[in-house]
Amino acid sequence: MGEDTFKGLLKIAKEDLDVLVDAFAKSSYVVLAPVAEGEATKFGVIGGMRIKIPHLTTRPVKELFFPQNETLFSFDCSGKADSTIKTPDAVTPDGVIPDAVMPDAVATDGISPRVIMGVRPCDARALVLLDYVFASNEYKDPYYTIRREQTVVITFACPRPGIACFCASTGGGPYDETGSDVMFMESDDSYLIKVISEKGRRLFQESLPLLKGGCSECPCVIFEADDTDIRAARDAKAASEQLLSANCSANVPIEAAVDTLGRSTGFSDPAWEEIYRKCLGCAVCTYLCPTCHCFDIGDEETNDYGERVRNWDSCMFPLFTLHASGHNPRPSRKERFRQRVMHKFNYFVEANDCIACVGCGRCVENCPVNLDIRQVLSVFAGGVFA
């Protein structure tokens, strides 16, 4: 990220954010943003609600692209239906994109494009990692790909990284633009807006004329940022990065850990014997992780009707590797915990040349026994965790 981070920025007052959202909606984008659900937060359609951006949603944005449950196709053997295999045209609870589209039917017509506001840089970066899995050159998952193509990701840079954040150690940062189409940067009582991708540009081109400002003629809520604004934004960025690096637990020696795990001895390192011990074997760390992407495909039937479904799965569950014979190649939590860490910091590196962790800290905060991945990595880096 060079100096041009701050070139050509737009500016909007915080209180005008909802006006902008209205304009997005008017130009036929469905707007999603963080919504509260009980004690937790996740991304959902905001409807007419005011946007509130939490530090980080409890549930990551990945589920809008790779939902926890999805129907791939359905089959009807009753003889009554006109076709035996059908791609469902049901609409997701978010009312956005047909639940499933078969490869030959991939077409963007009729599917409304959507904007996700308030994504954090770590989550946006995680989408690029998911692309390696679901939208690589060799293999494109149609269900995932169409959702990606139709979505504009608006990231909000983090002015105050939290106590569990360690994005900078994973190659990202509180102002990292990877995976974002547009980035909003907080600066006093306004946001500076940086349009990054072509998709982002299109969104603004289509919506700006629809902005209702103080007068009917011009979009007076959006301005060009001046030098003072840019200076303020630059200071905010520096302050944010400073805040992050001042938290010593945010400085995780990931390279050294990746190196240890990548050696031929990594898999059988004696540290595995101890490090997993407090793990309970739940799926909190994997289900809430923005980069975890394991799934299980199965059939769900009733009488003569059935659906082929894809559900999230977790390597922390015994069922994940249970063979039909009853044999389980990962018989205990030790092997399962090792799999989680090795996948993120070794196997994924071998396959894609980058780690599968963006340092969002969700697993750190939500693990019921505070088994901290940063600590685990520090152990493999041969150091002591601060």
Place this chain on the structure above:
Amino acid sequence: MLDSISAKAPENWEPKIVAFLCNWCSYAGADLAGTGRIQYPPNVRVIRVPCSGRVDPLMILKCLTRGADGVLVSGCHPGDCHYIAGNYLARRKFALLDELLDFFGIEKGRVHFSWVSAAEGEKFADVVKQVTETVKAQGKPCLGQICGDERG
């Protein structure tokens, strides 16, 4: 969706009731009702079990989430269990299940328990009549509707 859980059942609606009957008593009781030509509502679908103690509360819950409108579990009278205490042990489990379902907000009168011996054909018919009427009066179960509202 959750607000409409008490939707009324259509007219002439006939509930489906799953009856878990102990092989040694209630099942024979049902047989006796049959051979004695005692009339009872045809709403029950009988599943024969070796003892009321075999009935795992999960079986009852699963019935309710998969389309049954009511469940009846019937075993030997206290003291008469073929396995000595199966029904006593079952009784504790059922008492807890009963309270749990009620507290959770699942209609009273959805799940029933009875003791019917092999000699009580008459009682079996009465129990089925009573259960069918209660379930009918309740309409469609809230649990089943959730299931139907979702993915079948």
Place this chain on the structure above:
Amino acid sequence: MNKMTGNGTEKGTRHIIEEGIRNTATKMLESGEVDVFIGYEEGTLPLRTTPAFITCPEDATRLVWGPACENNLTVYLPKFQGAVGVVVKGCDVRTLTNLILENQISRDKVKIVGVPCSGIIDRDRIRKVLGTEGPIERSMERPVRSAQVTERSLILEGDGFEFEIQLEDVLAPSCETCAYPIPVVYDVLIGDESMARHAKDSEAGYVEVTRFAELERDARFSYFSREIERCIQCYACRQACPLCYCPECFTDRQSPKWISRWRGLSDKILFHLGRILHVAGRCVDCGACRRACPVGIDLRLLTKNMEKVVKESFEYESGLDIDCLPLLAAYKREDPDDFIL
């Protein structure tokens, strides 16, 4: 200064308990009485401690004690290899007696190190207090950057604020009305009984249950359905519960397949009702399941109601007695049967 426990140099109760735990662990490990000693050590986040598995006497100084010692460590005991020492609070020991009754660990393999408990803090409550009275809007920030525990309060620091909360205001709900803060069974009791917090009225724990039961049926059903609808089926509640030790839980059975990960609400309800029934008459209201849930699902009303029913119908309280039959492995001729046709 130990931040998570507030154990400074002053000889407060917690400090005495902490030293007691360390000395006991050292002794037990040195004498070879136990192979592993399970206690708590400082966590990596404010307001957190984390389970510690200590095998060398020198490491015993890592052990801590304080109101952030939230985990129920007996979850690690079923089928534990070798002799083990474990730190237990009043509620934790009652899950342990259940494990002993149910033959999951033999009494002579485990050294029970009991602590008189004065209650643990509830992080959700802290977040709520910060949201309503404090400087931070609920769930809008990761609020706290550092925390210190004093004898009676928590001092929380975040971006541009410092805020003091009384411990008494953020105790875990189960702790507020806890009837057994002193472990009912132990090999070693650290400190003495006066060091525990004794609830004024432990029956008050049922007030909410009674009030809830008076709501309309529809309202009860909607409440629980809405709560359970948010469940992401991560099974952390099950995994954190010491009594959910089944090698293969019914949720994982493939034949018959009780629970599907796809059916949504109906199967989530089936899971929770099934689990509540499986811990009926065994649950001790330790709260581990609730704390483990990443989306804050609270089904304590269900377990608490079960506890009440069990007490009233069978005069049984879980985990108090080490020589009895588990509730559902026993019966009395005169057990209630007025619900049977």
